[in-house]
Amino acid sequence: MGVTMKSPKSSVDMSYFGFARLQRDIAYMADMALGELVVIGRKVHTSEEAQCFEEEAAEQMQAYTLVHGQRSGKIADFLFAEDCGGSVTYGCCQELLKVLTASNDREKQFAYTVYGYAGWGKDAARGEDFIRLLRECADAKKPLRWD
Numbered sequence: 001m002g003v004t005m006k007s008p009k010s011s012v013d014m015s016y017f018g019f020a021r022l023q024r025d026i027a028y029m030a031d032m033a034l035g036e037l038v039v040i041g042r043k044v045h046t047s048e049e050a051q052c053f054e055e056e057a058a059e060q061m062q063a064y065t066l067v068h069g070q071r072s073g074k075i076a077d078f079l080f081a082e083d084c085g086g087s088v089t090y091g092c093c094q095e096l097l098k099v100l101t102a103s104n105d106r107e108k109q110f111a112y113t114v115y116g117y118a119g120w121g122k123d124a125a126r127g128e129d130f131i132r133l134l135r136e137c138a139d140a141k142k143p144l145r146w147d
Contacts, residue, residue: 002016006144007144010132012129015116020042023080024038041057061076092144094134097134113127114126
């Protein structure tokens with residue numbers, strides 16, 4: 001079992017852990033504080049912790065959008081999404097692409113990171129596969145979906 005991410009043209013498979021790493025890595029690329037927030041969010045267990053986390057997440061996203069523009073807040077839809085039965089709009093895909101392709105070095109490093117099943121060798125999903133899915137969704141103006 002795992003996560004299958006689908007664009008209008010293709011799909012990639014990854015483990016639940018790979019999906020969580022993908023969210024974490026993108027959050028850190030966007031902003032160190034967002035990266036820390038995603039890591040903390042995985043450790044929330046009680047309703048009190050959840051309430052504190054939601055307040056902190058709202059503050060961090062507000063600060064992030066203040067610096068990067070209102071549309072940039074769309075990435076929160078992906079960063080804090082569940083690993084099954086999810087989707088994000090093509091606008092979110094566009095914003096994620098901005099984060100991932102902000103610098104050539106960043107994009108290259110992300111492109112070669114394995115998020116799929118490592119045992120699949122060269123066929124394992126990598127960051128470059130995720131970028132391709134985002135581009136396909138953004139170009140077709142269709143959502144990225146996963147289950």
